[in-house]
Each structure stands twice: as structure tokens, then as C-alpha cells.
Amino acid sequence: MTNVSENVAVKTLKSEEKKEAKRKARSKRWKSVWRNWELYVLLSPVILYFLVFHYFPLYGLQIAFKDFIASKGILGSPWVGFKHFERFFNSYYFWRLIKNTIGIGVFTLAISFPVPIIIALMLNEVKSLRYKKFVQTVIYAPHFLSTVVVVGMLLLFVKPDGMINQVVRLFGGTPIDFISEPSWFKSLYVFSDVWQTMGWSSIIYIAALAAVDPAQHEAAMIDGASRFQRIIHINIPAIMPTIVILFILNAGSVMAVGFEKVYLMQNDLNMSASDVISTFVYRSGILEAQYSFSAAVGLFNSIINFIMLLMVNQFAKKVNETSLW
Amino acid sequence: MRESKTDRTFIVFNYIFLTLIALLVLYPLVFVVSASLSNPQYVISGEMWLWPKEFTVEAYEKVFKNKDIINGFINTMKYTVVGTALNVVMTILAAYPLSRKDLKGRGFIMAFMVFTIFFSGGLIPTYLLIRDLGMLNTFWVMIIPNAVAVWNIIIMRTFFQSIPHELQESAMIDGCGNFRILWNIVLPLSFPVIAVMVLFYAVGHWNSYFQALIYLTDQDRFPLQLILRQILIQGQTDDMIQATTESFLAQQLSVEGLKYAVLIVANLPMLLLYPFLQRYFVKGVMIGSLKG
Numbered sequence: 168m169t170n171v172s173e174n175v176a177v178k179t180l181k182s183e184e185k186k187e188a189k190r191k192a193r194s195k196r197w198k199s200v201w202r203n204w205e206l207y208v209l210l211s212p213v214i215l216y217f218l219v220f221h222y223f224p225l226y227g228l229q230i231a232f233k234d235f236i237a238s239k240g241i242l243g244s245p246w247v248g249f250k251h252f253e254r255f256f257n258s259y260y261f262w263r264l265i266k267n268t269i270g271i272g273v274f275t276l277a278i279s280f281p282v283p284i285i286i287a288l289m290l291n292e293v294k295s296l297r298y299k300k301f302v303q304t305v306i307y308a309p310h311f312l313s314t315v316v317v318v319g320m321l322l323l324f325v326k327p328d329g330m331i332n333q334v335v336r337l338f339g340g341t342p343i344d345f346i347s348e349p350s351w352f353k354s355l356y357v358f359s360d361v362w363q364t365m366g367w368s369s370i371i372y373i374a375a376l377a378a379v380d381p382a383q384h385e386a387a388m389i390d391g392a393s394r395f396q397r398i399i400h401i402n403i404p405a406i407m408p409t410i411v412i413l414f415i416l417n418a419g420s421v422m423a424v425g426f427e428k429v430y431l432m433q434n435d436l437n438m439s440a441s442d443v444i445s446t447f448v449y450r451s452g453i454l455e456a457q458y459s460f461s462a463a464v465g466l467f468n469s470i471i472n473f474i475m476l477l478m479v480n481q482f483a484k485k486v487n488e489t490s491l492w
Numbered sequence: 493m494r495e496s497k498t499d500r501t502f503i504v505f506n507y508i509f510l511t512l513i514a515l516l517v518l519y520p521l522v523f524v525v526s527a528s529l530s531n532p533q534y535v536i537s538g539e540m541w542l543w544p545k546e547f548t549v550e551a552y553e554k555v556f557k558n559k560d561i562i563n564g565f566i567n568t569m570k571y572t573v574v575g576t577a578l579n580v581v582m583t584i585l586a587a588y589p590l591s592r593k594d595l596k597g598r599g600f601i602m603a604f605m606v607f608t609i610f611f612s613g614g615l616i617p618t619y620l621l622i623r624d625l626g627m628l629n630t631f632w633v634m635i636i637p638n639a640v641a642v643w644n645i646i647i648m649r650t651f652f653q654s655i656p657h658e659l660q661e662s663a664m665i666d667g668c669g670n671f672r673i674l675w676n677i678v679l680p681l682s683f684p685v686i687a688v689m690v691l692f693y694a695v696g697h698w699n700s701y702f703q704a705l706i707y708l709t710d711q712d713r714f715p716l717q718l719i720l721r722q723i724l725i726q727g728q729t730d731d732m733i734q735a736t737t738e739s740f741l742a743q744q745l746s747v748e749g750l751k752y753a754v755l756i757v758a759n760l761p762m763l764l765l766y767p768f769l770q771r772y773f774v775k776g777v778m779i780g781s782l783k784g
Contacts, residue, residue, distance in 0.1 A: 203596070205670035206589035210601065213586040216639050217605060224613025224621055241620075286513065292506050305514045307770055308521065311762045313699030315717045316755055319724030320520060323751060330523065333538035362517065370777050394499045427702050431725055445615075452616045453706055465614035473610065 231463035244459075251463035260442070268443040268468075271429070272421035274357050280417055282365045284410060287372030288398055306366025318431040321359050322346060346432065349440035356432060371413070375406040411483050419476030422468060444468045528552070528752035532745040535752070551753035554746065561754065563712065564719035571634045571715055572697040579693040580686060582640035583648050588674050590645070591652035605642050615706075622707060633707040634715070638696075644689055647776060651685040652678060688776035691769055698761065720758050724751055 226241070231251060233244040255261060286306070293299045309317070324330045325345040332342040345351045379402060387397050426445035433441045444464060452461030522542065527535045531546035539545060555561055589595050590602055612618075618637070627633040655678060663673050679686075701717035708714060762769070 203589075203592070203594065203670060206592060206595055209585045209670075209674070210589045213582055213640060213645075214601070214604070216582065216636075217608060220618070220621070220637055220639070221608040221612060224617035225611060226613075227617030227620060228613045230617065230620075235620075286510075289506050289510055292503070293510065298507075298510075302510050302514045304770060306517050307774075308766065309517060310773075311695060311699075311766065311769060312759060313701070313717055313720075315699075315701050315720045315724065316758055319720060319751070319755060320524060322725060323524075324520065328536055330538075330541075333541075336538075362520070365513075366517065370774055374778055393496060394502045431721065448615055449706075453619060458616050458620060462614065462616040465616055469612070469614060 228462060228466060230459045231466045233459055235459040235462075247459075251460045252467060254460065255464050255467065260447070263439065264442060264444050264447055267440060268422055268424050271353055271356060271424050271443060274353050275360055275424075276417055276421055278357050279361050279364060279368070280414065282361055283368035284372055284406075286365060287369040287376060287406075288402055290369070290373060291376045291402065292394060292398070303366070306369070308366070309363040310367035312363065314427045314431060317359060317363055318428060321355060321432070325355065346434065347436035349437045352432070352437045352440040356428065360428070372406055372409060375409045376402060379405045415476070415479050415483050418479040420472060422475060423472045524752050524755050528749065528756050530749070532749035536745065536748055548749075551746070551749035552757070554750050555753045555757050560711075560714075560719050560722075561716070561757070564714055564716035565757075567713060568698060568716040570631070572694050575635045575638070575697045576690055576693045578635055578639055579641070579644075580689050583644050583689055584674075584679070584686075586640060586645045587648035587652055588678060591649045605645065609642050619706060628707055629710045629713065631713070634697075634703055634713075637707075638703065641693075644692060648682075648685055648689060651682060655681055684772075684775065687768075688772045691765075691772050692776060695762070695769065716758055720754060723754055 230241055230244065232246060232248060233241075234247050234250075235241070235244045290299055290302065293302075312320075326332070327342045327344050331345070335342055343351070345355060383401050384397055387401060392400070422444070424443045424445060426449060429441060429443050430446050430449065433446060445468070448461045448465045448468070451457045451464070526540060526542060526544045528551055529544040529547055529549065530540045531548055532551075534540040534545040586605070590598060592598070595601075613621075622628060622633060622637060627636070659677055659681075660673050663677055668676075699717065701715070701721060704713075704715050704718050705721075708718070756763075
């Protein structure tokens with residue numbers, strides 16, 4: 168590629184001198200490629216990996232518009248246009264999936280996003296380094312637990328004779344089988360998520376707060392500003408760009424509700440509230456082998472995700488002048 | 493400086509708030525540890541609420557006698573060690589050339605990789621590819637499809653770029669090739685970032701179950717997390733207690749204790765490594781956020 172365009176570039180040059188200079192530059196450039204051949208050798212396995220495991224599936228995505236027949240392969244299978252998409256849009260579970268996916272995504276965003284910011288702002292006001300360290304050590308810990316472990320703990324705590332129902336009974340309430348109640352699903356999902364992620368997600372804000380110029384605080388103190396006022400007028404504006412960037416990323420993935428945790432918390436009784444697009448794709452694709460159909464559903468979800476990301480980014484650009492790109 | 497009255501109220505409130513948050517996170521963890529060491533009877537009746545009651549390690553004995561758990565543990569160890577080794581090597585292979593400003597096509601190669609964060613074929617086409625490659629139910633399906641993570645390449649590249657360029661240049665003038673520069677100059681200076689990478693990837697391998705759920709059907713290859721799922725979430729504990737001659741009620745109780753013990757055993761390496769994990773992970777997040 169470079170070779171061709173450079174040849175063209177060289178031909179259009181008028182003066183001999185320029186031509187000579189350009190040729191020197193070009194040979195120098197090629198020399199640098201040649202001199203660094205080892206770097207390309209180093210890169211080659213990684214590039215091969217991306218081609219096979221990331222780009223080939225993108226090519227395989229065309230089965231969403233085909234009736235995939237294993238014996239005919241991806242290319243040989245017949246095109247069917249939007250048949251699978253139509254089937255999905257017209258199916259009775261379509262709205263249920265959309266409702267659950269958006270519901271869980273929005274609820275998570277509403278709770279899991281602001282909590283770490285509050286924690287970071289509060290931690291920033293702590294003077295005792297040892298106390299600060301202690302709190303951080305504790306609240307970072309759940310980040311290292313696996314999803315299986317967190318859901319396993321959750322199930323043990325919320326079952327009818329579990330810890331939480333002991334408390335309910337203590338106050339004279341009737342025990343609830345939380346995990347079988349569709350109405351409780353979202354809350355269980357979101358609050359266990361907050362429990363696991365709030366500490367870890369606060370790190371990035373703590374770092375941003377550490378960069379705030381102390382002179383600003385001193386000036387505000389001389390003017391008689393209270394701690395609370397300084398948080399509102401100095402600290403929050405200082406971390407606003409970080410907040411906006413993370414908000415764009417989080418809001419963009421509202422429809423990308425992760426498979427792993429929902430799937431583990433799912434059971435026959437709470438299905439009406441817990442079935443989301445990703446678990447549906449897994450069920451119909453991997454378990455029921457409807458490859459083309461589930462590839463179409465997955466593609467639909469990815470497109471929505473990407474559009475969401477673009478929209479939130481545009482919106483942030485307009486109101487805040489901070490954006491991803 | 494003397495705090496004003498409103499500030500003092502604020503500080504008191506702040507300490508209360510943060511202490512509550514810390515307790516909220518800590519309590520479930522302590523509860524699991526205590527429950528695993530208690531007579532299960534007291535756990536179910538709610539009499540055990542903080543410290544172990546009637547201390548016993550019976551549940552742990554049962555866990556360590558269970559061959560599924562032991563097998564899962566060994567499998568996870570293998571996946572973690574081999575997987576992490578490959579991950580770190582691949583990350584270095586990608587990050588070092590990309591850290592060099594004199595690499596032609598650097599921007600394009602970077603974009604080629606970052607593109608895959610935003611666009612992917614998704615579950616089904618990837619599954620079909622793995623199937624067609626004949627990798628289902630093999631050891632390598634747990635290793636190769638996740639050989640490297642773009643985000644970690646970026647972190648490592650950022651670190652490499654922070655190494656003074658003069659060091660590499662002077663070596664180059666002395667006639668040192670790129671392989672030797674990487675091996676003898678760059679890598680010895682990169683211990684901190686390599687440690688971060690090892691931990692990032694190792695924790696990821698240890699905790700992942702999705703890959704195994706999709707690509708493995710052979711119980712002998714299951715990693716610990718899938719075994720955990722069977723015990724904790726699907727409640728498959730029959731074969732763990734069948735051998736014993738306990739009454740039905742006693743069996744129910746020992747299942748209860750067993751679940752808590754399994755939780756602890758599964759996280760043992762994490763608990764032991766936590767001080768390192770915390771320090772290096774925070775470091776990694778910082779390096780990443782600088783240029784992310």
C-alpha cells in the first residue's frame with residue numbers, strides 16, 4: 168500500500184532536487200521498516216490472533232442474514248435477508264426481553280454509578296491516613312471475588328432461612344423467598360452489584376481528586392467556605408470530566424447487561440423478570456443450536472449498544488464539551 | 493487550622509458514613525468465614541451472627557475429600573498458570589513494538605486492535621469458529637481464545653513509553669538488535685508492570701466461568717468456578733454427602749456448612765494474595781487511566 172502511494176507521490180514531483188530528497192526520505196523510511204523487522208516479527212502472533220479470534224467472527228456474523236447450515240458452511244448457506252430479525256421483533260418475548268434488559272441496565276446505572284463518586288468525595292475528606300487505608304482495603308476486596316462466589320453468597324443470604332430472612336423474622340415479618348420473586352430480581356441484582364463494585368470504581372475518582380490544586384482550597388477557606396461548600400464548588404467541578412467520560416461509557420452499555428451474573432441468578436420462577444437479551448442468545452444459540460437466529464439477536468443488541476454510545480457521547484459533547492472523541 | 497462548627501459536624505458525619513459503608517462490605521465476608529467454621533445448626537437457626545459458634549473444621553474436611561472440587565482446583569491452577577504465561581508474553585509482544593515511535597504503521601496496528609473492543613462478532617459466530625477449529629472440550633479452549641486483552645496492551649505500552657528513550661537509543665548505537673533491547677534493557681526495567689499484568693490476568697482466569705460454561709461439557713475439564721456453580725447455585729451436593737451415614741437432617745445441615753466452606757476454599761489464593769493484589773491492581777488502574 169505505502170509503496171504504491173509513494174510511487175505516485177514521487178511521480179508528481181516536479182523538480183529533480185525534490186525527487187532526489189523524496190527518494191532519500193523514502194529509502195530512509197523503508198530502511199527504518201527493514202531495520203525494525205524484528206518488531207514486526209514480535210507483532211505477528213498477536214496480529215494473527217486478532218485476525219482469527221476477533222475478525223473472523225465478524226465475517227461469520229453474516230449468518231445473521233442467512234439460514235446457516237453447518238454442512239454448507241458460512242459462505243454456502245442461503246441468504247434470507249431480515250427473516251431472523253423479523254421473527255425476533257414479532258415474537259412474544261421481544262418486549263419482555265427489551266423491558267428487562269433496559270430495566271436492569273438503567274437501574275444499575277442509577278445506583279452503581281453515583282455511589283462510587285460519593286464514596287470518593289467522602290474519602291477525600293478523611294485526614295487520618297490509616298483510617299482511609301483501612302476503609303479502602305475493605306471496600307476494594309469484593310472486586311476480587313468471582314461472579315459465581317458473589318451470587319453464591321447472595322443466594323445463601325436471601326434464601327428463606329438465610330441471614331436476611333432471620334432479620335425479617337426478628338422484626339416480626341414473614342420470610343420472603345427473594346430469589347424466586349420476580350419483583351425482587353432487579354433489586355437483588357443491583358444491590359449486590361453495588362456491594363461488589365462501589366469500592367473499586369471509586370479508585371479513579373480518588374485519583375482525580377488527588378490532582379486538585381490545594382491552593383484552590385486554601386483560597387476558598389480564606390473566603391470562609393465550609394468543607395461542604397468546597398466539595399460542591401471545587402472538588403465536584405474538578406472531577407467532572409472524569410465523571411462525564413465514565414458516564415458515557417456506562418450509559419452506552421445500558422443495553423449490554425452482562426450475561427454472567429444474570430444467568431447465575433436466573434431460575435424458572437423469576438424468569439419473567441430476569442430474562443435478558445444476552446441470556447436469551449445463549450439459550451437459543453448454544454443450547455438450542457438456532458445459530459442464525461441468535462446471531463441476529465446478538466447483532467441487534469450490539470447495534471443498539473453502539474447507537475446508545477454515540478447518542479450519549481453526542482449529548483455530552485453538547486452540554487459539557489467533554490466527550491470520548 | 494481550627495475547624496468551624498459546621499465542618500466538625502460534617503467530619504463526624506463523614507466518619508460515620510464511611511464506617512457504615514466499610515461494615516456493610518465487611519460483614520458478609522466475615523459472616524461467610526464464621527459460618528464455615530461453625531456448627532451449621534447455629535447458622536440455620538440464626539444464632540451464629542458474627543463469630544463462629546461451636547468451632548469446627550468438619551466442613552473443610554468434606555470439601556477437601558471431594559474429588560470434583562480437588563479436580564476443579566487443579567484444572568483452574570493449570571488454566572491460570574498456562575493462560576497467564578501466554579497472556580503476559582502476548583501482551584509484551586504487542587506492547588513493545590507499539591511503544592516504539594519509529595515503528596511504521598503503528599497507528600494502524602493500534603486501531604486494528606482497538607476496533608475489536610467496539611465491534612465483535614458476538615457469542616454465536618465465535619462459538620462456531622471454536623467448534624470448527626475443533627477446540628471444544630480441549631484444554632486450549634480455556635487459553636487461546638483469550639490470549640490477550642487490548643486494554644492491557646495499552647497499559648503496558650504506556651509503561652514502556654515512560655522508559656527513557658536514550659537508554660534504548662544508546663544500545664542501538666552500540667549495535668544492539670531489537671530483540672536484545674527488549675530482553676536486556678526494557679524487560680528488566682518493567683518488573684512493576686509485568687507484576688500488574690500477571691495479577692490482572694491471573695485473577696481473570698481464576699474467576700472466569702463463562703468460557704468454560706460455553707466451550708466445555710466434559711466434567712473432568714471443568715474449572716473450579718463451574719464446580720462451585722453446581723454446588724452453590726444448582727445445589728448439586730448429593731454426591732458429596734451420599735457416602736456418609738448421616739441422617740437426612742444431619743445431611744441438610746452439613747450441606748449448609750459445606751457451602752460456606754466451599755466459598756472460602758475457592759477464594760483462598762485471593763485471600764492470601766490480597767495485600768499484593770490491592771497494591772498492584774490500584775497501580776495498574778492508575779497507569780491505565782493516565783492515557784486511557
